[in-house]
Amino acid sequence: MAIGIEANPGAEPVARRDQAVRAAVEQGLVGPADPLIALLDIAGIRASAGALRSAFAEVTAAPVLHAFAVKAGPLVPVLRLLRQEGIGAEVASPGELALAAAAGVKPAHTVLDSPAKTPAELRHALALGIAVNADNRQELARLDALVGSAPTRSPLGLRVNPQIGAGSIDALSTATPTSKFGIGLRDEGARAWVIQAFLDRPWLTRLHTHTGSQGIPLELMAQGVRATYELAEEINARIGRRQIDTLDIGGGLPVNFASDEESPTYATYARLLAREVPGLFTGAYGLVTEFGRSLLAKHGTIVARVEYTKTSGGRPIAITHAGAQVAARTVYAPASWPLRIAAYDAKGRPKAGPAVPQDVAGPACFAGDLLAENHPLPLLEPGDYAAALDTGAYYFAHHYAYNSLVRPGIYGFSTTADGVRFATVRTPQTVDELVTESGGEHARALDGI
Numbered sequence: 001m002a003i004g005i006e007a008n009p010g011a012e013p014v015a016r017r018d019q020a021v022r023a024a025v026e027q028g029l030v031g032p033a034d035p036l037i038a039l040l041d042i043a044g045i046r047a048s049a050g051a052l053r054s055a056f057a058e059v060t061a062a063p064v065l066h067a068f069a070v071k072a073g074p075l076v077p078v079l080r081l082l083r084q085e086g087i088g089a090e091v092a093s094p095g096e097l098a099l100a101a102a103a104g105v106k107p108a109h110t111v112l113d114s115p116a117k118t119p120a121e122l123r124h125a126l127a128l129g130i131a132v133n134a135d136n137r138q139e140l141a142r143l144d145a146l147v148g149s150a151p152t153r154s155p156l157g158l159r160v161n162p163q164i165g166a167g168s169i170d171a172l173s174t175a176t177p178t179s180k181f182g183i184g185l186r187d188e189g190a191r192a193w194v195i196q197a198f199l200d201r202p203w204l205t206r207l208h209t210h211t212g213s214q215g216i217p218l219e220l221m222a223q224g225v226r227a228t229y230e231l232a233e234e235i236n237a238r239i240g241r242r243q244i245d246t247l248d249i250g251g252g253l254p255v256n257f258a259s260d261e262e263s264p265t266y267a268t269y270a271r272l273l274a275r276e277v278p279g280l281f282t283g284a285y286g287l288v289t290e291f292g293r294s295l296l297a298k299h300g301t302i303v304a305r306v307e308y309t310k311t312s313g314g315r316p317i318a319i320t321h322a323g324a325q326v327a328a329r330t331v332y333a334p335a336s337w338p339l340r341i342a343a344y345d346a347k348g349r350p351k352a353g354p355a356v357p358q359d360v361a362g363p364a365c366f367a368g369d370l371l372a373e374n375h376p377l378p379l380l381e382p383g384d385y386a387a388a389l390d391t392g393a394y395y396f397a398h399h400y401a402y403n404s405l406v407r408p409g410i411y412g413f414s415t416t417a418d419g420v421r422f423a424t425v426r427t428p429q430t431v432d433e434l435v436t437e438s439g440g441e442h443a444r445a446l447d448g449i
């Protein structure tokens with residue numbers, strides 16, 4: 001695929017990040033007493049939301065609902081910020097639906113997609129008028145009963161799996177032949193069954209696909225969208241009217257974790273879709289997208305104080321306060337999820353010095369708790385800060401409660417000529433809260449049982 005000429009917006013975000021880390025240290029947001037925080041670059045998030053909207057506006061005049069996959073960043077103020085930028089919410093659990101509602105996302109801008117919706121969840125969504133994509137035959141049968149028993153404004157669709165194959169990360173590839181998601185279109189008899197399902201249900205008006213997240217090449221994503229579009233055309237032709245009026249093409253734009261460059265861009269993907277699936281953009285279909293990681297990843301930074309340093313077997317090791325609790329994927333699958341680390345000194349200034357390969361370790365009590373292994377960096381010293389970059393999605397907002405480490409505070413920042421302003425996105429968890437969450441009020445429950 002030809003990557004068009006794209007501006008490299010790298011430099012500006014790096015300067016903002018450096019300014020924010022320095023200010024966080026100077027203002028005492030992070031330090032000896034609070035050795036771990038996470039930062040979100042609000043201007044960066046706004047820019048990504050704008051880039052997404054304009055990328056699709058450039059290729060189509062059809063109505064497009066961009067629904068942020070809440071899974072990627074389940075933080076109410078972030079959902080509200082995205083809402084202000086014209087982005088809705090894709091939710092996949094009662095919790096995510098509640099977060100979207102708390103952020104003020106309207107039902108008309110919300111899409112429910114989970115593979116294990118209970119009858120109560122379905123009834124609730126239909127009562128609110130939220131769009132629902134059924135995952136499987138049994139769920140469609142539940143919708144039959146619900147639609148028959150009460151009128152609903154919910155647009156209803158069916159998730160299909162074009163079974164076009166995996167990307168480079170198996171755990172995130174949803175379009176494999178045996179994926180747990182949707183109806184596998186290439187399975188024996190499945191296509192005919194799907195067509196009949198639409199013929200039998202005049203209220204079924206959407207097709208949904210999401211071919212996977214990080215690791216799926218753009219071409220494969222476009223193939224999945226094309227297969228879904230072609231199925232919609234076939235169904236509408238069989239029915240003799242445009243019963244399917246909206247296509248939900250999922251999310252999954254990969255993120256570059258190797259440098260500050262934002263690539264691929266939404267514009268590149270939208271143009272590829274326009275080339276590969278031109279019918280998508282004629283206005284015959286409304287569109288829904290469900291991007292998650294690509295809206296937030298580059299705009300998040302974990303800042304962890306270096307508590308101690310040592311060498312072991314000749315390897316320099318920095319022991320920091322960020323590990324599996326904020327970077328579970330990287331710690332457990334480092335080959336699939338390498339992170340860039342930036343070194344800052346005790347005053348929060350970018351650290352200078354020759355690059356020395358070293359391990360950046362976390363606080364958890366198991367050997368694999370490393371943010372980076374043998375990573376070349378200016379040699380970290382106690383009191384310095386290690387920053388894990390590109391962690392705005394699926395990292396610090398996805399706390400893993402190992403070793404009862406508290407959830408760190410998350411702060412949004414904006415930079416001006418006068419300095420850096422911080423706003424609390426999530427309050428740091430206290431140890432008392434952690435005790436309560438861990439059964440504290442049931443302390444004696446097992447005494448006499």
Ligand SMILES: *Cc1c(COP(=O)(O)O)cnc(C)c1O
Nearest residue numbers: 069210213251252290291292293
């Ligand atoms: C996870 C998911 C998304 C978002 O994927 P990203 O890779 O974060 O863009 C979108 N749609 C569905 C159905 C998902 O499961």
